[in-house]
Amino acid sequence: MGAQPTVTRQIFLAWAALCVSAVYSDRLGAQSEGARPDLAGVFTGRRCVPANSEVCPEMSRDGAAKWLTARARAFADAFDELAAPKYDCWPATLPILFGDPYAWQIEQLEDRVVFTYEKDDVVRTIWLEGHGHPAAGAGDFFIHGYSTGRYEGTELVVETSNFIFDPGGIAGDYLSAPSSTQKRLVERYSRAGENLRMALTVEDPIFLLQPIEYVMEWRPSEEPVSLPWDCDPAAAQRNLQLVPTKYPQDPPVERRN
């Protein structure tokens, strides 16, 4: 008989411990949700990790060759540099933008993260999940896609879809490879010491045989991003003379600025 109060007390204590544990785990969860990694700042000096090169090999058409589908290669072979939209100041697109040697800035707001790139005045808004932001509609397509994000431990995870068709959307600059409206990017940002690290996955079932993955890092910059970029079409078009057209039999093109 004397043991019964002890058992009852043990059951009570176990129940109490579970309650306390539940409350604390809830609080800890809330804290970890609130304690997002500090990724804010201006970054520059991109490097591919661990290749230790300025851009990752996969960012060039040759480097990405083994991932490209036959239709991607065929498109790239037929595509004429003269038709590249960058000569009309079309901005650098993802993921090629990551390889450009210019500074960019991360701002972490409560319901969104804003990436501002020096290159081409590109601004990306990452809509954080759980804040009631509307999803992109079926007919919504954007040059830099539609991005949502969430914090996972020490990482900011950004998922981007709804890209427009892009003749240089997998690899690019002079020798490019296209991306489709099915392209999807997953960027995982974290700190590597004081540097900013991004682990990137690029998927495109139409133009890639399998996802391409690579890792890049940027170091903090003491200077602010230099804005505006303010692209000059005439200056952009000067570079076109460096790449002879594949179709000299076609009439010459006078671009409208």
Next chain:
Amino acid sequence: MRIARYVFVGIGAYLALSLPTAAHHGAAGLFEEETIELTGSVKEWTFVNPHPVLLLEVVAENGSTAVWDVYFGPSAVSALRRRGFALDTFEVGETVTVTGHPATAPGVLGIDVWGADSSVSRADGTPVP
């Protein structure tokens, strides 16, 4: 005064030394591996994006004049500014000597001066910037 000097000064270190240009421009081979030296007068200096424009009027030994387009690799205004270039770095009419890699495209008078084996200097030899 504006005497053109087309002088081959070296082959070799380009691939290693001009990696930023090569990386940005892919394997397209837009510029030769060899470097040449040109002296001419500034016809235009436009400090704009995506690539600042420096046009150099060069007089060849036979007396003919040609305008060369000087490229600073993949660099835009911000990158050049960080290296010390500015809106007033060059004055129209001043004499400038550049060493760099000529364009591979047939008939194109372009030269890339961004690699470590390239240079830009004023008439008195002062490096620019």
